[in-house]
Amino acid sequence: MSADPATEAARRRTFAIISHPDAGKTTLTETLLLAGGAIHLAGAVAARGQARRTKSDWMKIERERGISVSSSVMMFEHDGMVFNLLDTPGHEDFSEDTYRTLTAADSAIMVLDAAKGIEPQTLKLFEVCRLRDIPITTFINKMDREAQDPFALLDEIHSKLAMDTAPMYWPAASGQRFAGMLDLTTDEFVPFKRLEAGEQGFASQERQKRGSADFLEGVSDDVRVELAETAELARDGLPKFDLQAFREGHLTPVYFGSALRRFGVLELLAGIGAHAPAPAAQKAIAKGVDTDIEPGDDRVTGFVFKIQANMDPKHRDRVGFFRVVSGRFKRGMTLKSAIGKSLNVHNPLMFMAQEREIADEAFPGDVIGIPSHGGLRVGDSLSENGDVSFKGIPNFAPEILKRVRVRDPLKQKHLRKALESLGEEGVTQVFRPVTGGDLVVGAVGQLQFEVLDERMKAEYGLEVMFETSPYQAARWISADSRADLDAFMEKSKMQMAEDVDGSPVFLGKSDWEIGYVLDKNPNIRFATRKERT
Structure with missing residues (x-):
């Protein structure tokens, strides 16, 4: 080859x-x-x-x-x-x-x-x-x-x-x-x-x-x-x-x-x-400058577009799906994230559905699995020098919000850990209210809650209950001025939450309320999508 x-x-x-x-x-x-x-x-x-x-x-x-x-x-x-x-x-x-x-x-x-x-x-x-x-x-x-x-x-x-x-x-x-x-x-x-x-x-x-x-x-x-x-x-x-x-x-x-x-x-x-097109150049930021990364570039670059836990229950594993953008990837390479975290890839995986084998090398267009124990997230850019960041993979505002509780109160900590793990995979979105209380789970459709319930039982041994949430809409918030953002969050703290990245989220009781609050706070931006770079 x-x-x-x-x-x-x-x-x-x-x-x-x-x-x-x-x-x-x-x-x-x-x-x-x-x-x-x-x-x-x-x-x-x-x-x-x-x-x-x-x-x-x-x-x-x-x-x-x-x-x-x-x-x-x-x-x-x-x-x-x-x-x-x-x-x-x-x-x-x-x-x-x-x-x-x-x-x-x-x-x-x-x-x-x-x-x-x-x-x-x-x-x-x-x-x-x-x-x-x-x-x-x-x-x-x-x-x-x-x-x-x-x-x-x-x-x-x-x-x-x-x-x-x-x-x-x-x-x-x-x-x-x-x-x-x-x-x-x-x-x-x-x-x-x-x-x-x-x-x-x-x-x-x-x-x-x-x-x-x-x-x-x-x-x-x-x-x-x-x-x-x-x-x-x-x-x-x-x-x-x-x-x-x-x-x-x-x-x-x-x-x-x-x-x-x-x-x-x-x-x-x-x-x-x-x-159909072969792998093409991908837009990225390298050393702070907008650039196109060509497949034929010698340096290895790519991004994580999916995290999957427990594909093989025997391994209780966590695998990041990594799309190679450029270079010749070799087993044992050290890759770095855009925030400087190093990852030595000892056992990269090639997939054939649920079958897997060790990948000795991979090229642009290939998707390999990188086993990790929480070190990788969806949207992470990886490269040999850690100086490349691809356009982030967005999260979209959920359409259904529910509170989630565990039937055994002694397993509350286990619930939080399991939800955050599944939230990092993108199975659902998880919001932690800043004033305490039950975690709020967001999804696009009802079937996602059924999958979440199934995986909670099968992979974490948890019996959970989904209850009606007082909230119907979630928006990521930001502002040009940190002071403006802090003031809004303090004023609205009963409806403030954080997502799995710690980003601030406003939980609205209705779309109408979101519009009303937006009108009253012109210095605050409300977003229905968030990119993680």
Whole structure:
């Protein structure tokens, strides 16, 4: 393997997958891993009542509900390229975790159910994606079931997401009539073979060239006529793929297939390899000056975008997910944070879902796990000299606030420690009222509280109760004058709290009260997001 960071970066594609729950994201993830040889046995996604554990879902609540609520990282090689796949939560309640994961991704795959199109949660996750301004490739899944008209699906993407759609293939019918798809670039037909239960391998067969004896062999006459008409309309009436428009986020290339039947996935992977961007320069501050850090720079730099505790209960571990931005990382290196803290990385991890192995080296675009015992936080920048700081990863103001108590009063200290640990991971946000009293927990959605409850029991042995909080809104506060800030905090101390970083937070009883207090205190800034650099 070449040790040149620029060369290695050029053959890497680091991408995230976003979707509505049940659109087939976990199945697609598993099939991509199968294509890369990272796993050797494809398993059907949870038959009802069985909740089969897939490779990327490791948390108990994920296995029971058949949904992903945490982000996993998986690395695999295919066709001479290295892919880092970031599997994001599929539920909108975890959009903040999705946002943090997208800071480490160079592009994203949006998975849509062919029968349902864009669902409300897809839209919200897409907006999270748009905040990062990263290129999006669309995979329309479940074509082997009855689907909407493909023109209607593409029109919905165009109208709801304000992006041009450029189909790379065109489907031959759907459901029981689904016969395959036509490559609109090469004019070759890829026939669909319906894999039986337990059958391994991929459904794609040899491509059939137009004009050859086997072109559209076995395709019924009605599907042939339909494909000829619709493919011609697609070619003439829909935008052609444009690499620059894709990279700038104005156009999405569209692929069709069935992740469960392992059809269309190899074509999708080839498209990611050919068109998705390799790791690019990242904006940073170095020695107090704004700069761009290029992947080919010799010095190792990167940032922590996620902290995960207890991925392996046997280890009771705490791992920081570190995206390498530049240089050639080697096991045993000492990295320094922007605030001067040194970290000797003896046992860096490479992930294959819940599997892990020691990483001897890593290059720009790769994500490695750095074991730590509380020394790392989300948003930390690490480099060899400690003089680089990447743009911070923000926290967003929570939409639901609740008080939390532990059933056994003797375990109050354990509760505080567990909540702060999970707060540092970003599972929820934790606020400590300055006047004492119960801790206040903030979340985007109700499901986050259920995950918190589950992890409290499983990992910390704590039975907790969530109670209605008198507060409905939280805002980070700041001011140009320290005196103004101190005066406001003293005047409002019954509603003041601190987050896990010790930053001051005002807890409002309603959004109206937040507006009222803001009007009365023009010298104080109220923020709905906070970046930690």
